[in-house]
Amino acid sequence: MxxxxxxxxxxxxxxxxxxxxxxxxxxxxxxxxxxxxxxxxxxxxxxxxxxxxxxxxxxxxxxxxxxxxxxxxxxxxxxxxxxxxxxxxxxxxxxxxxxxxxxxxxxxxxxxxxxxxxxxxGCYATAITLGLAPLTMGLGLDLKTVVVDGKSGSSGGGLQLRTPDLHPLRNGAITPYSPTGHRHAAEVGDFFERGKPGTIGSLTMSAYGVSHVRGLLTSSYVFTDDAVDQRELQRAYVRFYKGHRFVRVRRHAETLIPVPDPQAVLGSNFCDVTVLHDDEGGRVVVLAALDNLVxxxxxxxxxxxxxxxxxxxxxxxxxxxxxxx
Incomplete structure (x- = not known):
């Protein structure tokens, strides 16, 4: 170009x-x-x-x-x-x-x-969508409830000057700026409504600002009546993103620091995704990290x-x- x-x-x-x-x-x-x-x-x-x-x-x-x-x-x-x-x-x-x-x-x-x-x-929506797609579009699961926790650095708020974004207030803070809903969750639900075969009954999100400048992490807590286990989930994610170089399916403990972690993707076009099955909680946990500016x-x-x-x-x-x- x-x-x-x-x-x-x-x-x-x-x-x-x-x-x-x-x-x-x-x-x-x-x-x-x-x-x-x-x-x-x-x-x-x-x-x-x-x-x-x-x-x-x-x-x-x-x-x-x-x-x-x-x-x-x-x-x-x-x-x-x-x-x-x-x-x-x-x-x-x-x-x-x-x-x-x-x-x-x-x-x-x-x-x-x-x-x-x-x-x-949106940046959050990219991480959430890439995290959930192997469950709905890949395995065809019906997800009853998805609860998303999102954390993003200050660059996610754009260039508009706002008092809460001033350094003395933002640095070191964990700010629950959108605890009961976020428009990026709405666009994810709208997209998956057309992306069969799987379905999502309810998708809600809470968003937090943290004190770094760039990078975000979404944690999606998924509840479904469909029977799945860790081995099946891991294979499904690897299979779904085979040939897609910018989505890296990671194992949570495969590196010196637990992944996904935004600092492991900063400056790149990668999205790191990890899927975990919580046997005690009866849920699937999907983590996704990316650089919100890339x-x-x-x-x-x-x-x-x-x-x-x-x-x-x-x-x-x-x-x-x-x-x-």
Whole structure:
């Protein structure tokens, strides 16, 4: 891929290195306003914009640009009443919402191959979905109840300045910012509602902010009447993700530190997944860790675009995790 356009609003005229000091290179580009004329300059547009802005830009660029990849929540939830509940301020065209492919490459790769509109899952949703898919889409289990515990670093909250995110309040804290529900859980349920053969009766989530900057961990506690054991579960996960290089099925005690652990994936496009059967509790525990800025956002966007344009899936994504962080 060749970078040919950088779009924005508040930073028009500025160079990338001014905004991101780590990008100390001359790309020959400055930030420009986004108009329909950019269709003559690009094959794919990545929208890293707030959801209301993405809804407007998608309407502007759809059918003008071969592929639009949206990283916001504007089109993640297809069901109208669920979208209105979790994104009440995001008005979107219904016909566009029905055309967007929910872009988890490992699960819908065949749909991405000719997709014109791709909606990237949220960072939590990516981890939860990859963690649960072998149970529902692989084994076809009926999950009565799924309770998700999610922990994420401060970068998950974006760039908007909020008092609770100031360093004196955030550092060292474990903040239950969404203890009784999270919109990423809603999009997971919406996706699996269409992803047979298995079903999910109830999926709820509690989310916590922790004091590191990037990386997240989801712990999904699954209750089902279907009989499974540890050996069957491990085999099912390995089989389901065979050939998918960016999902690493791990055994909890296979390394010096218990995994999955976000620090073991930072800077990479990997998602580490572990499945455990809790005999005493009568539940399945699924752990998933990823870097919310890579596999949870930008890396997954590039991965989806690679599939869309027939490039090797790992193009531009071969970086290994940085550890210790």
């Amino acid at each position: 060749e970078l040919t356009f950088l779009g924005g609003s508040s930073h028009v005229g500025r160079r990338p290195a001014e905004l991101h000091p780590g990008l100390r290179m001359d790309l020959g580009l400055t930030v420009e306003p986004v108009t329909e004329e950019i269709a003559d300059r690009v094959d794919v547009v990545f929208l890293a914009t707030p959801a209301p802005v993405s809804a407007e830009l998608a309407a502007l660029l759809a059918d003008r640009v071969p592929a639009v990849v949206d990283l916001s929540g504007a089109f993640r939830i297809r069901t109208p009443h669920l979208h209105d509940r979790w994104y009440p301020k995001v008005e979107r065209r219904t016909d566009l919402a029905d055309r967007f492919v929910y872009g988890v490459p490992e699960l819908v790769g065949d749909q991405l191959a000719d997709a014109a509109l791709i909606s990237l899952p 596999k949870g956002a930008a890396g997954q966007a590039v991965q989806a675009a690679n599939i869309r344009f027939g490039l090797p899936e790992e193009t531009g994504l071969s970086m290994q995790p940085v550890m210790p962080t």
